[in-house]
Amino acid sequence: MTQTKLSQSKLHRQSAGFTLIELVIVIAIIGILAALALPKFIDLSGASKVSATKAALGSLRSVLATRYAASGTGGATASYPASLDTADFAGSQTPKNALTGNTAVIPLGVTVSGTTTHATGGFWYISDNTNSNAGKSGAYTDVTTTDTSNY
DSSP: HHHHHHHHHHHHHHHHHHHHHHHHHHHHHHHHHHHHHHHHHHHHHHHHHHHHHHHHHHHHHHHHHHHHHHTTTGOOOOOOOOOOOGGGGGGGGOOOTTTOOOOEEEESSSSOOOSSHHHHHEEEEOOTTTTTTTEEEEEEEOSSSSOOOOO
């Protein structure tokens, strides 16, 4: 009877927890998984800002198309507006460029290409109706993001 208690006692002590090597292996595996996953999560923030900016640019393009079509009614020659007001947008809210945090829409007379920045502008469009790129639009960038002129 004493020997049975002793055997049960040894078994109980041996299965009481994890060994140090088991814990080290688990921590190493978690570290490797975190090192692989972390860069993907960090990149999601930038990707979400680009997506939000693209969505806001779609709103700008919709307003430009509407204003262009409205200017051509009644036999007049259709033209792009010289400027856009807050009232032109749904809910009287100018879309926000998530990359720069700006909402201003800047009318330009020339084509923009490459990565461009602006102190207060969120978006741009070509308002010069004599320019072959009239109506083309894009988003200003925060310099860390690649070319947004083709969004």
